[in-house]
Amino acid sequence: MERILICDDSHFFRTMLKDIFEKLGHTVVDEVSNGAEAVQAYEYYQPSLVTLDIAMPGIDGIQALQILVKAFPKAKVIIISGNRSQDLLYQALRSGAKYYIAKPITEEKIMEAFRQLNL
DSSP: OOEEEEEOSOHHHHHHHHHHHHHTTOEEEEEESSHHHHHHHHHHHOOSEEEEOSSOSSSOHHHHHHHHHHHOTTOOEEEEESOOOHHHHHHHHHTTOSEEEESSOOHHHHHHHHHHTTO
16 A cells, blocks of 8 residues: 655645545555645655645645655656646646646545556
């Protein structure tokens, strides 16, 4: 099973994601609320997967993604966002995201992302 780092500025979404991941048998190593914390937590935990929201205070999800993949080229990052902009989707994928999930989050969307990423 996977070791997952969750990054979202919403406590509600962090809790929802944690519940889904744990129900699916995965371990959530940490939950953080901004991009800077995500980078620090990734360095510490070296998780097998990171979920990043895009719109967050300080370092946003795209910036955190760029920092992560530059420092850790093998990092697997899923962007999870309520923003449905095609430009933002392409920017995330060009920046190194392995998958993009549009909110609202469901167990089925998470399972599909895992299938697509062979996790």
